[in-house]
Amino acid sequence: MPELPEVEVSRMGITPHLVGQTVQTLTFRTPKLRWDIPSELKNLQGQVIRSIRRRAKYLVIETDVGCAIVHLGMSGSLRVLDAEIAPSKHDHVDLKLTNGKVLRYNDPRRFGAWLWSEDGTHAVFGHIGPEPLTEDFNPQYMLEKAANKRVAIKQFIMDNKIVVGVGNIYASESLFSARIYPTRAAGSLTFDEWDKLVAEIKTVLATAIKQGGTTLKDFSQVDGKPGYFAQELQVYGKAGEACPNCDEAIEEQKIGQRNTFFCSVCQK
Numbered sequence: 001m002p003e004l005p006e007v008e009v010s011r012m013g014i015t016p017h018l019v020g021q022t023v024q025t026l027t028f029r030t031p032k033l034r035w036d037i038p039s040e041l042k043n044l045q046g047q048v049i050r051s052i053r054r055r056a057k058y059l060v061i062e063t064d065v066g067c068a069i070v071h072l073g074m075s076g077s078l079r080v081l082d083a084e085i086a087p088s089k090h091d092h093v094d095l096k097l098t099n100g101k102v103l104r105y106n107d108p109r110r111f112g113a114w115l116w117s118e119d120g121t122h123a124v125f126g127h128i129g130p131e132p133l134t135e136d137f138n139p140q141y142m143l144e145k146a147a148n149k150r151v152a153i154k155q156f157i158m159d160n161k162i163v164v165g166v167g168n169i170y171a172s173e174s175l176f177s178a179r180i181y182p183t184r185a186a187g188s189l190t191f192d193e194w195d196k197l198v199a200e201i202k203t204v205l206a207t208a209i210k211q212g213g214t215t216l217k218d219f220s221q222v223d224g225k226p227g228y229f230a231q232e233l234q235v236y237g238k239a240g241e242a243c244p245n246c247d248e249a250i251e252e253q254k255i256g257q258r259n260t261f262f263c264s265v266c267q268k
Contacts, residue, residue: 001167003170004132007072010072011059013078015052019050019051020048021098021099022049026041026042026044027096033110040066049061058071069124072107073112079104080102128161129160130163132164139197140191142162142163150185151186168258177203179267181264207232243265246263250262251264
């Protein structure tokens, strides 16, 4: 599943091709992805794309009359192509521009979404936490949110109601860098531990964005080049391999139905 860095890389990749351009047509080859595709999206035809922003793992394509809100789901991807290139299997949405380019949305599993909003707000944004790379995500905020919570810290930092976009890969990596055991109760962390963990989450996500997103089988960048952050993963997907710090074998455990990777020696 594309995580926050992959979505942000997609935003950066498509922005220079779309912002300032006029939407000529919108083509939907399926009536439904995760949810029904709203007919109001046709209102974007003839409109200039003013900006593209990200909220959590949603992209918001903004025009003067409203916005398309796009979620990549489990396997979605976006490409900017010449409009004459014929669509392939699973190419469900085309946003064609008057400059002869098309933003093409491919989604084999169809768990993604294209939604409509007149003002950029939507119910999908309700009850979600702050962005992890902003000042609103800070150790004091997390200390207060975690007070008396017994839930495992790994699950806690992956809860979008607490903070958005800390997906499975980056949660394991951040906890390892902060040397915090993934099953510890969230409420047991001290301010100093939250200070370290928040800083590591910010660093891990920023590094992933800078290096182009983690290469997953369902994701590559807009220009087709893979991301390179996977080469620097320290523990995720490395069960049985030597810990980069102590040489003890990396362990794997399911926490909240998600595979979690950690070092039982380095993380406490």
